[in-house]
Amino acid sequence: MKIAxxxxxVPDTTAKIVIAGDGVSIDPAGVKxxxxxxxxxxxxxxxxRKAAAGEGETVVITLGTDASQxxxxxxxxxxxxxxxxxxxxxxxxxxAVASLLAExxxxxxFDLILMGKMAVDDSQHQVGPQVAEQLGMACITAVAHLDxxxxxxxxxxxxxxxxxxxxxxxxxxITCDKGLNTPRLPALKGIMAAKxxxxxxxxxxxxxxxxxxxxxxxxxxxxxxxxxxxxxxxxPELVRLLRTEAKAI
Amino acid sequence: MSSPxxxxxxxxxxxxxxxxxxxxxxRAIRDTVRTWVDDNLMPIIGDCYIEGRFPxxxxxxxxELGFFGANLPEEYGCAGLNNVxxxxxxxxxxxxxxxxxxxxxxxxxxxxYPIFAFGSEEQKQQWLPRLASGKEIxxxxxxxxxxxxxxxxxxxxxxxxxxxxxxxxxKMWITNGSQxxxxxxxxxxxxxxxxTSIRGFIVPTTTPGFTAKxxxxxxxxxxxxxxxxxxxxVLVPSDAILPNSSGIKSPLMCLxxxxxxxxxxxxxxAMACYDEALRYAVNRVMFDRPIGQTQIxxxxxxxxxxxxxxAQLLTLQLGRLKxxxxxxxxxxxxxxxxxxxxxxxxxxxxxRLLGANGILAExxxxxxxxxxxxxxxxxxxxxxxxxxxxxxxxxxxxx
Numbered sequence: 001m002k003i004a005x006x007x008x009x010v011p012d013t014t015a016k017i018v019i020a021g022d023g024v025s026i027d028p029a030g031v032k033x034x035x036x037x038x039x040x041x042x043x044x045x046x047x048x049r050k051a052a053a054g055e056g057e058t059v060v061i062t063l064g065t066d067a068s069q070x071x072x073x074x075x076x077x078x079x080x081x082x083x084x085x086x087x088x089x090x091x092x093x094x095x096a097v098a099s100l101l102a103e104x105x106x107x108x109x110f111d112l113i114l115m116g117k118m119a120v121d122d123s124q125h126q127v128g129p130q131v132a133e134q135l136g137m138a139c140i141t142a143v144a145h146l147d148x149x150x151x152x153x154x155x156x157x158x159x160x161x162x163x164x165x166x167x168x169x170x171x172x173x174i175t176c177d178k179g180l181n182t183p184r185l186p187a188l189k190g191i192m193a194a195k196x197x198x199x200x201x202x203x204x205x206x207x208x209x210x211x212x213x214x215x216x217x218x219x220x221x222x223x224x225x226x227x228x229x230x231x232x233x234x235x236p237e238l239v240r241l242l243r244t245e246a247k248a249i
Numbered sequence: 250m251s252s253p254x255x256x257x258x259x260x261x262x263x264x265x266x267x268x269x270x271x272x273x274x275x276r277a278i279r280d281t282v283r284t285w286v287d288d289n290l291m292p293i294i295g296d297c298y299i300e301g302r303f304p305x306x307x308x309x310x311x312x313e314l315g316f317f318g319a320n321l322p323e324e325y326g327c328a329g330l331n332n333v334x335x336x337x338x339x340x341x342x343x344x345x346x347x348x349x350x351x352x353x354x355x356x357x358x359x360x361x362y363p364i365f366a367f368g369s370e371e372q373k374q375q376w377l378p379r380l381a382s383g384k385e386i387x388x389x390x391x392x393x394x395x396x397x398x399x400x401x402x403x404x405x406x407x408x409x410x411x412x413x414x415x416x417x418x419x420k421m422w423i424t425n426g427s428q429x430x431x432x433x434x435x436x437x438x439x440x441x442x443x444x445t446s447i448r449g450f451i452v453p454t455t456t457p458g459f460t461a462k463x464x465x466x467x468x469x470x471x472x473x474x475x476x477x478x479x480x481x482x483v484l485v486p487s488d489a490i491l492p493n494s495s496g497i498k499s500p501l502m503c504l505x506x507x508x509x510x511x512x513x514x515x516x517x518x519a520m521a522c523y524d525e526a527l528r529y530a531v532n533r534v535m536f537d538r539p540i541g542q543t544q545i546x547x548x549x550x551x552x553x554x555x556x557x558x559x560a561q562l563l564t565l566q567l568g569r570l571k572x573x574x575x576x577x578x579x580x581x582x583x584x585x586x587x588x589x590x591x592x593x594x595x596x597x598x599x600x601r602l603l604g605a606n607g608i609l610a611e612x613x614x615x616x617x618x619x620x621x622x623x624x625x626x627x628x629x630x631x632x633x634x635x636x637x638x639x640x641x642x643x644x645x646x647x648x
Contacts, residue, residue, distance in 0.1 A: 014258075014260070070273055073273070073277075074277065077277060185281050185284055185285055185314060186277070186281055187313065187314050187315050187328075188278055188281065188314055188315035188316070188319055188328040188330060188334075188338075189315050189323070189328045189329070191274050191277045191278055191281065192274060192328065192329065192330065194274075195274070
């Protein structure tokens with residue numbers, strides 16, 4: 001089975017974010033960048049499936065600057081066979097990203113394309129479905145459990161208060177959610193082997209996107225907490241506020 | 250005011266951007282061990298320490314990731330890392346606990362290394378992959394009840410017979426002793442007063458006459474097994490000897506390897522204490538403000554950070570020297586002595602900053618403080634390293 005994983009380099013979620021001078025992007029200075037955590041479920045799934053099958057090939061594809069080579073190597077260190085960097089310094093929106101990825105993916109004749117359901121920086125949730133659309137494949141999103149038997153996928157999605165079971169045929173695009181697996185730590189040997197695995201660098205230019213970011217601002221400061229009383233006597237008032245103000249119960 | 254990350258993952262201490270001096274692989278290796286420690290060791294280490302239990306259920310995971318003998322060659326099933334990467338592994342393990350790092354130090358530097366350095370090719374093929382994978386667990390039998398700082402005076406003997414070597418003696422303070430499947434035992438093949446007659450022997454611990462017993466009542470390194478070894482007419486085959494071992498120099502070379510890793514490890518312990526103290530200081534309110542806003546605590550934190558930063562840069566250079574084959578044992582002595590001493594200071598000051606909470610096992614500083622007293626004492630006491638340096642500097646032995 002040929003499995004492709006799409007991987008994005010994103011800021012670590014604990015990083016302190018500063019808005020860049022242009023007002024529509026973040027300032028990367030001092031920010032730690034990591035593989036998108038949701039894409040790590042995809043990487044783990046690809047490696048585990050290839051290992052279980054005893055044959056096949058896994059490829060990781062990333063769109064970004066040369067800094068993304070390190071991100072690709074972290075996937076190679078976990079056990080992916082080879083990597084492709086679609087090299088650009090543009091910041092394309094999801095539609096443009098999907099076009100570039102789809103063009104590269106089409107070359108590979110992949111049976112299965114995996115990626116996280118979203119990237120933790122922009123939370124667009126769009127690239128998976130858009131890639132599938134462009135490749136004419138089925139797409140199942142936010143998958144927390146995956147079975148593949150013959151040429152058929154049976155996927156479970158955790159929706160509000162229920163589990164939805166969805167079936168489709170291969171080839172397909174699956175976007176991965178928490179719970180799908182536990183991404184492995186790269187073995188130290190794997191980290192050393194990563195540099196020897198093939199990493200193709202292909203310069204690309206992003207096409208026209210479908211929207212424009214107008215502004216990016218930090219969220220407002222959290223208001224201070226409110227002490228509603230002390231001890232058991234405070235409980236009725238707390239319950240009232242949770243019901244009427246916070247609407248939490 | 251920026252406060253430390255709200256989440257409890259350890260993000261390191263790097264005031265002088267020492268990360269820039271590391272390669273991408275070295276950082277990735279360090280980060281893997283750091284994450285492993287957060288996920289697997291931190292949740293259980295407080296309880297293990299109180300119970301006096303080494304978490305042996307973690308051995309498999311450490312082995313699988315390649316933590317053991319990580320700087321030994323790939324042809325023996327090891328990760329084949331450079332010495333800076335090896336040091337970073339020790340640093341991150343000891344950020345978790347000195348006892349757990351001691352396990353890895355023994356397995357790698359004191360069992361796998363002597364087999365690699367002094368063993369025959371058959372011995373290397375037979376033992377190294379199995380030690381790397383954790384299928385065999387080793388211990389290093391050098392120290393005796395009456396011979397610690399003066400290992401050359403050891404009195405364990407090895408006498409040749411038709412059937413092989415017969416070993417007799419007692420070892421003490423042996424990390425991993427009670428759970429080891431194999432012991433590297435140092436014994437004199439000649440006169441008991443002749444340190445040049447010291448040789449190393451590979452002794453499977455199931456050999457009749459070999460017993461190991463844990464030493465009880467420890468107030469330090471409680472999450473580590475520390476044992477006595479008793480060898481009573483232990484017969485091993487002739488090929489159990491490490492053929493290239495020769496005199497006290499051989500175990501001392503092993504100790505240099507271990508001391509190198511310990512110099513890095515101590516930085517990890519110091520970082521753990523500093524990190525804990527800093528997070529506590531900015532959150533703990535007394536007299537209507539965080540205690541981190543008081544001068545006394547800021548001096549504590551500044552002193553800790555200064556010592557950690559100095560040690561980081563010193564020890565990185567030590568690693569680069571080792572990788573360039575320029576390392577001298579005295580350079581290792583300087584780093585071990587400095588780093589462990591400063592780490593004991595960091596741990597104690599962190600413990601004090603934490604106030605009453607600092608005496609609880611749910612905080613880490615006092616555990617590190619207690620552990621580091623053993624680290625100060627073993628692998629060459631602080632004072633012995635002073636004399637090693639003094640002799641090197643002056644040419645005059647004050648031993």
